[in-house]
Amino acid sequence: MYAFDYQRPAAIEAAVALLRAVDEPKVLAGGQTLLPTLKQRLAQPGTLVDLAGIPGLAAIERRGEGLLIGAMARHAQVAASPLVRSVIPALAELAGMIGDPAVRNRGTLGGSIANNDPTADYPAACLGLGASIVTTARTLPADDFFTGLFETALAEDELVVAVEFAAPARAGYAKFRNPASRYAMAGVFVAEGAEGFRVAVTGAGQGGVFRWTEAEAALAADFRPEALDNLSLDSADVMADLHGSADYRAHLVKVMAKRAVTVALR
Numbered sequence: 232m233y234a235f236d237y238q239r240p241a242a243i244e245a246a247v248a249l250l251r252a253v254d255e256p257k258v259l260a261g262g263q264t265l266l267p268t269l270k271q272r273l274a275q276p277g278t279l280v281d282l283a284g285i286p287g288l289a290a291i292e293r294r295g296e297g298l299l300i301g302a303m304a305r306h307a308q309v310a311a312s313p314l315v316r317s318v319i320p321a322l323a324e325l326a327g328m329i330g331d332p333a334v335r336n337r338g339t340l341g342g343s344i345a346n347n348d349p350t351a352d353y354p355a356a357c358l359g360l361g362a363s364i365v366t367t368a369r370t371l372p373a374d375d376f377f378t379g380l381f382e383t384a385l386a387e388d389e390l391v392v393a394v395e396f397a398a399p400a401r402a403g404y405a406k407f408r409n410p411a412s413r414y415a416m417a418g419v420f421v422a423e424g425a426e427g428f429r430v431a432v433t434g435a436g437q438g439g440v441f442r443w444t445e446a447e448a449a450l451a452a453d454f455r456p457e458a459l460d461n462l463s464l465d466s467a468d469v470m471a472d473l474h475g476s477a478d479y480r481a482h483l484v485k486v487m488a489k490r491a492v493t494v495a496l497r
């Protein structure tokens with residue numbers, strides 16, 4: 232690890248002011264991605280701006296019929312929340328599938344979506360539920376927030392504050408884990424919301440999380456797993472690596488999509 236300064240602001244405005252004032256700042260949430268990166272000397276921030284001292288940033292609240300979940304909410308907190316389990320059970324289940332207990336007790340919603348790992352779970356939930364990302368500067372639809380591999384629409388001095396999720400009529404998530412890392416080899420979030428059907432895929436896209444629009448149309452006509460039988464995802468845009476070929480992953484996406492529909496129909 233290289234030497235760095237450490238700041239723990241007590242208000243979100245102070246965190247943004249630090250991001251503008253110091254050289255080479257880096258935001259620290261639960262450290263689940265950032266600390267290994269620092270330990271391996273893959274990053275050399277001047278100052279870590281730790282969000283852990285800001286009150287209220289981990290709150291989970293009712294927002295209309297849906298939910299507002301703070302950026303510092305830990306995965307374990309979301310998985311166990313009676314409110315999340317009653318309003319959007321599929322979201323609580325997804326949070327409970329992330330990593331292992333250590334990761335779930337430190338990793339945060341804001342850190343996960345800001346990092347936008349192409350195999351992470353929360354980006355699929357945000358896109359599948361048509362969530363709105365509340366930042367220190369604006370509120371963005373998830374469709375505009377995730378812009379590519381490890382890329383988001385966040386500016387250098389912009390923080391994720393919370394995510395607003397509308398309550399779906401029904402939703403389900405299914406994931407095929409990489410047995411070593413537990414990240415998704417393919418994860419599919421399916422939801423029926425006020426504006427129709429959404430199918431969001433993680434773990435497979437060369438450009439990160441994406442919507443499978445053909446599956447959305449098929450499910451709008453017939454919300455059953457069998458509705459996807461005649462579809463196949465074009466493997467030309469699907470990720471291939473030492474864990475699996477593009478064809479294998481494209482097949483997994485279809486299988487996970489059908490399982491997610493089964494979950495949503497419970």
Ligand SMILES: Cc1cc2nc3c(=O)[nH]c(=O)nc-3n(C[C@H](O)[C@H](O)[C@H](O)COP(=O)(O)OP(=O)(O)OC[C@H]3O[C@@H](n4cnc5c(N)ncnc54)[C@H](O)[C@@H]3O)c2cc1C
Pocket residue numbers: 257258259260261262263264265266282302303306328329330331334337338339340341342343345346350351352353385389390391392412413414415
């Ligand atoms: C062994 C292991 C297994 C894992 N398995 C899974 C898995 O199965 N599924 C899955 O989805 N994830 C998995 N993860 C990732 C984990 O869930 C964390 O969500 C992710 O690493 C982000 O960590 P964090 O929240 O601690 O953020 P940090 O590591 O602190 O930060 C990550 C990045 O986001 C930025 N950031 C953090 N918070 C904010 C904010 N509020 N606003 C703007 N930028 C911010 C930081 O500057 C940094 O660039 C795994 C991680 C590990 C170590």
